């Protein structure tokens with residue numbers, strides 16, 4: 001079990017930030033219950049709930065059968081009567097088996113009935129580890145297209161901690177995408193206070209610049225920052241915007257930045273067609289097209305499932321080098 | 334295709350799942366009514382009043398559909414014994430999850446019939462206490478809900494039984510359906526999970542058509558509920574048809590109740606036209622759930638009395654003889670015959686109950702018709718705040 005994190009702490013691994021957020025929220029609120037496959041004694045596929053069974057007992061840390069739809073449905077029903085369930089998908093990819101419960105039951109419940117569904121689903125997603133077509137996908141857009149859901153995509157430990165606690169407190173269904181590649185690589189301080197009790201749209205400027213605005217989330221924010229550093233040495237100043245929350249979308253920050261830089265690129269690990277980059281590009285065109293000096297560019301995965309071979313996979317995920325070269329092209333327009 | 338080929342598109346083939354005599358006999362729980370018991374007659378009388386109210390409710394809306402006053406209606410006719418008796422087995426504090434043919438359960442759960450129709454029962458309902466709160470208002474709002482009025486439970490945003498009603502102060506926790514069949518079974522089990530987690534002895538009941546037992550959610554939810562011993566009762570309303578699909582094309586087992594074996598829980602098949610038999614099965618299941626012993630799967634055998642929805646031609650798929658048989662097994666006729674044969678009711682009293690129920694329904698629906706429509710420009714939030 002991790003130590004109490006109620007005080008400002010030093011650098012924390014992303015994976016530990018998630019564990020800490022769960023544990024701290026479970027300590028603070030006895031209605032919080034975890035459900036998932038192999039999360040109890042085993043501590044989950046990524047060991048996020050290691051030690052939880054001992055601290056919180058098997059009533060609150062529930063191993064489930066392999067039944068995503070059934071589990072999410074049970075979580076929904078219980079959340080309507082006072083329980084605060086946090087459901088772990090073993091891998092984000094498997095959420096497709098629970099899709100109907102999320103998009104039809106949970107997402108529409110408040111609109112239909114005015115009865116809130118305070119539910120969190122944690123989704124370990126993303127590639128970079130040679131895990132193949134069914135353990136590497138970036139599927140946030142399946143849910144961004146559904147009104148009534150909130151979608152979170154932290155790139156940093158601090159956001160991971162703060163937003164998971166906020167997601168559990170939020171009275172709406174929240175899909176919390178945690179990036180597997182960042183689990184044991186990203187390390188930064190936790191922001192432990194104050195914890196908001198709602199997920200609101202957030203965009204944060206991680207690096208200010210005057211030449212191009214980039215928008216990214218999750219792992220791609222780290223790669224975009226690397227690219228911005230390289231370009232800075234060439235005299236190109238990139239304004240890097242991170243979206244820790246994708247839905248609701250805070251697009252005002254993006255528009256304000258694009259009005260300043262007059263160029264924009266969206267970088268995402270998800271596939272291109274119909275991806276969230278298209279939505280952001282459309283918003284920029286709606287509200288800032290007269291400020292633009294170049295077309296809005298999307299730098300994304302190609303429209304293909306994730307291949308197994310690490311080299312094949314790496315060639316598809318936007319790299320700092322590819323981001324640099326595409327941003328340079330944008331400046332040449 | 335030859336002249337002799339019986340497999341022509343429009344021939345009516347017998348449905349192998351249809352009743353061979355009345356109801357398949359092997360698993361049927363028969364009526365437990367001790368002959369001549371006044372208490373038992375009293376229970377039946379109580380259920381009958383609600384069954385009649387439910388019947389009149391549906392007849393009214395069927396009629397409104399025919400006159401074009403309503404865009405869609407799924408009839409509950411024929412399901413009343415199962416739905417009313419099931420709702421008689423629960424109490425305030427329990428959760429109820431219903432589908433499109435469960436008006437009987439809703440009316441029984443929401444309403445104090447004596448408050449609406451004084452003297453219809455000689456005393457307060459005895460099988461279970463009536464729900465507290467304002468029955469008249471609830472009934473009116475229910476009618477508004479059916480008609481998409483502002484005062485309905487969804488202010489016109491959701492159709493008919495696709496709504497929830499929570500009145501926490503009275504222990505009323507009713508969750509309606511979404512269209513996607515099977516989807517609400519896990520949600521119902523989830524309410525049972527909340528009860529278990531909170532250490533209460535509350536239970537959840539949920540209905541499902543025999544057609545939707547083929548969905549994955551049926552299996553997933555029953556399996557988890559069984560592993561976790563959730564206080565959950567799933568009632569299959571087996572009316573032998575799903576839209577136009579007979580049971581022979583829906584499942585290959587003899588009895589859906591037998592599936593319980595695969596979950597390690599009790600499964601009971603019961604004559605769903607017999608309110609007393611259903612009540613007895615449900616009371617056993619509810620007691621088991623309250624005691625912490627887990628779920629029960631109940632299969633209530635019913636007849637198909639109407640088309641899938643009013644105005645479609647799906648009833649043409651049901652062989653004439655089969656349909657006639659269902660007509661002869663009308664749950665209201667059965668209850669009324671028992672009450673008359675037992676010397677409890679006269680035919681005249683039965684007629685009076687029917688008339689009073691019918692006029693209550695007509696008055697309430699008329700009143701709802703005159704109530705305001707929703708403001709079509711109102712905004713409705715997708716998020717809770």
Ligand SMILES: Cc1ncc(C[n+]2csc(CCOP(=O)(O)OP(=O)(O)O)c2C)c(N)n1
Nearest residue numbers: 434512513514542543544545572574575576
């Ligand atoms: C998932 C899903 N698929 C298809 C439908 C369309 N549909 C509505 S009712 C129905 C038949 C339902 O049959 P059954 O479950 O036996 O219930 P019954 O209407 O006979 O009471 C169908 C196919 C639906 N509502 N949901």
Ligand SMILES: [Mg+2]
Nearest residue numbers: 542543574575
């Ligand atoms: Mg059916």
